[in-house]
Amino acid sequence: xxxxxxxxxxxxKRRKIDPDSQTRWRSEAEQRIxxxxxxxxxxxxxxxxxxxxxxxxxxADRVLAASARGRTRWSRxxxxxxxxxxxxxxxxxxxxxxxxxxxxxCSRKPAKKLPPVESKVKVLSxxxxxxxxxxxxxxxxxxxxxxxxxxMQVKAMTFLTGxxxxxxxxxx
Amino acid sequence: MEPNVxxxxxxxxxxxxxxxxxxxxxxxxxIHGLIPGPPETDGTSFTALLELPPPQAVELLVKEDFPAKSxxxxxxxxxxxLIDRASMFSVFASADNPPESxxxxxxxxxxxxxxxxxxxxxxxxxxxxxxxxxxxxxxKSIKRKEREKKVKESxxxxxxxxxxxxxxxxxxxxxxxxxxxxxxxxxxSHSLAERARREKINARMKLLQDLVPGCNKSLQISGTAMVxxxxxxxxxxxQRQVEFLSMRLAAVNPRxxxxxxxxxxxxxxxxxxNSYLGMFxxxxxxxxxxxxxxxxxxxxxxxxxxxxxxxxxNFITQENSLLSYDSPPNSASLHSxxxxxxx
Numbered sequence: 001x002x003x004x005x006x007x008x009x010x011x012x013k014r015r016k017i018d019p020d021s022q023t024r025w026r027s028e029a030e031q032r033i034x035x036x037x038x039x040x041x042x043x044x045x046x047x048x049x050x051x052x053x054x055x056x057x058x059x060a061d062r063v064l065a066a067s068a069r070g071r072t073r074w075s076r077x078x079x080x081x082x083x084x085x086x087x088x089x090x091x092x093x094x095x096x097x098x099x100x101x102x103x104x105x106c107s108r109k110p111a112k113k114l115p116p117v118e119s120k121v122k123v124l125s126x127x128x129x130x131x132x133x134x135x136x137x138x139x140x141x142x143x144x145x146x147x148x149x150x151x152m153q154v155k156a157m158t159f160l161t162g163x164x165x166x167x168x169x170x171x172x
Numbered sequence: 173m174e175p176n177v178x179x180x181x182x183x184x185x186x187x188x189x190x191x192x193x194x195x196x197x198x199x200x201x202x203i204h205g206l207i208p209g210p211p212e213t214d215g216t217s218f219t220a221l222l223e224l225p226p227p228q229a230v231e232l233l234v235k236e237d238f239p240a241k242s243x244x245x246x247x248x249x250x251x252x253x254l255i256d257r258a259s260m261f262s263v264f265a266s267a268d269n270p271p272e273s274x275x276x277x278x279x280x281x282x283x284x285x286x287x288x289x290x291x292x293x294x295x296x297x298x299x300x301x302x303x304x305x306x307x308x309x310x311x312k313s314i315k316r317k318e319r320e321k322k323v324k325e326s327x328x329x330x331x332x333x334x335x336x337x338x339x340x341x342x343x344x345x346x347x348x349x350x351x352x353x354x355x356x357x358x359x360x361s362h363s364l365a366e367r368a369r370r371e372k373i374n375a376r377m378k379l380l381q382d383l384v385p386g387c388n389k390s391l392q393i394s395g396t397a398m399v400x401x402x403x404x405x406x407x408x409x410x411q412r413q414v415e416f417l418s419m420r421l422a423a424v425n426p427r428x429x430x431x432x433x434x435x436x437x438x439x440x441x442x443x444x445x446n447s448y449l450g451m452f453x454x455x456x457x458x459x460x461x462x463x464x465x466x467x468x469x470x471x472x473x474x475x476x477x478x479x480x481x482x483x484x485x486n487f488i489t490q491e492n493s494l495l496s497y498d499s500p501p502n503s504a505s506l507h508s509x510x511x512x513x514x515x
Contacts, residue, residue, distance in 0.1 A: 017221065042421070054418075055422070055423040056418040056419075056421050057414060057415055057418035060414065060418055060421075061414075096450040116397045117396050117397050117400065120400040120401065121400065122403050123404055124400060124403065124407070127404065127407045127408065127411070128407070130198055137369070137372045137376055138374050140373065140376035140377060140379075140380060141376055143380060143407070144376065144379050144383060144391065144405060146382050146407070147380070147383050147384065147403075147406060147407060150407070150410040150414065151409065151410065152508060153410075153414055154410060154413045154414060154417065157418065157421060158416065158417060160421065161420045161424060164421070164424040165420075165424055
């Protein structure tokens with residue numbers, strides 16, 4: 001069903017996310033795929049010294065983005081921005097240490113548009129990865145898909161944590 | 173002035189022959205009928221009126237009333253401004269005259285093919301805003317059509333006008349009802365586009381409201397700000413949960429080696445959904461059950477089986493065997509995974 005909607009959307013020069021993102025992310029098959037892929041990824045992240053929870057979280061996000069199959073903007077942003085994001089974060093940390101935080105707030109307060117809706121839309125666009133310069137209707141679509149995907153991610157990770165906890169505790 | 177009048181005359185002549193395109197020429201004729209020019213023009217205008225089919229003549233006469241009331245300055249563009257005003261008045265006033273003329277117009281323009289062909293032309297003129305009189309003509313005709321014909325047909329035509337909304341209009345009939353209500357705006361295409369855009373946004377907000385658990389209380393789209401607040405909170409909460417869970421997973425990670433292969437095998441068989449509920453303390457036993465039995469069962473139920481002691485011992489023995497079996501391949505895989513990580 002996703003493919004058919006995609007083909008229609010391609011003819012209109014606009015890639016539409018399939019409208020029932022809820023069913024897509026809530027299907028059992030999807031959860032199974034995600035969990036198994038996450039296990040695989042965790043295999044590779046097993047080096048204990050490197051990053052710890054950040055590495056795990058990035059791996060989880062990457063796997064989530066991979067299971068989106070590149071149809072959504074946020075998934076593509078996650079997959080492509082791994083390294084560049086890290087560099088940007090490092091740069092930002094250096095800059096933050098140099099600049100006082102007051103300077104930043106002063107530069108942002110005299111905004112042209114003060115409608116609270118607009119500022120909230122900006123906050124939301126910052127939360128969803130890769131959606132900063134996206135128009136409002138597209139942003140809302142991406143948010144819908146992102147929320148559904150995050151919920152699935154939380155479920156899967158909870159399950160895996162319990163599994164591993166229990167499994168590890170059993171022989172002990 | 174006179175050369176202007178003469179220049180327009182051939183246009184006037186050509187305007188008579190056509191039906192709808194003549195409408196544009198007739199407007200100009202009005203102006204030049206008003207101009208106190210040479211009597212030739214007046215004579216020709218009157219005979220031209222007689223030649224016209226009656227409905228359009230009536231339309232002309234109706235239009236003549238409005239410009240006649242106001243001052244007839246000889247300059248060309250200001251007359252157009254007058255006609256602008258006249259058209260605006262005729263649109264806003266729901267008086268007797270406009271409806272009559274609309275009826276007449278609709279009758280005359282009931283030949284859809286001509287009118288449809290004219291509409292895109294007129295809409296282009298309208299968009300380029302080259303000749304406001306023409307655009308107002310088109311506006312009027314479009315508005316009248318929207319009045320006369322009901323939602324579907326008008327939605328189709330306005331769809332043709334707005335290329336952007338073509339994809340969205342088919343699914344939603346509602347926006348065009350609103351379009352008809354909001355007709356009294358200066359630039360119609362802009363308001364139409366805006367209305368369709370708002371409808372898109374509102375539809376997506378509704379979807380989001382269904383998804384986010386706190387948003388269903390108010391029936392309407394209560395203040396986009398509140399809904400957005402809820403959405404932001406939900407996304408932030410989910411992200412925090414993911415971080416927290418990843419921390420826990422990272423804590424468990426060093427101990428993965430023992431169970432990984434066994435658990436992978438388990439997962440591929442069992443239904444994961446059912447296991448979400450009874451996870452932490454009682455999950456030890458269900459795992460044992462699954463490892464031994466290799467069946468698809470809800471994990472909660474497995475924990476309640478009475479004869480679980482034997483199974484746990486089985487589980488442990490299995491585990492030990494797995495441990496011993498797995499350690500060499502695990503160490504090898506560790507090395508390979510480290511290599512991959514560095515890459």
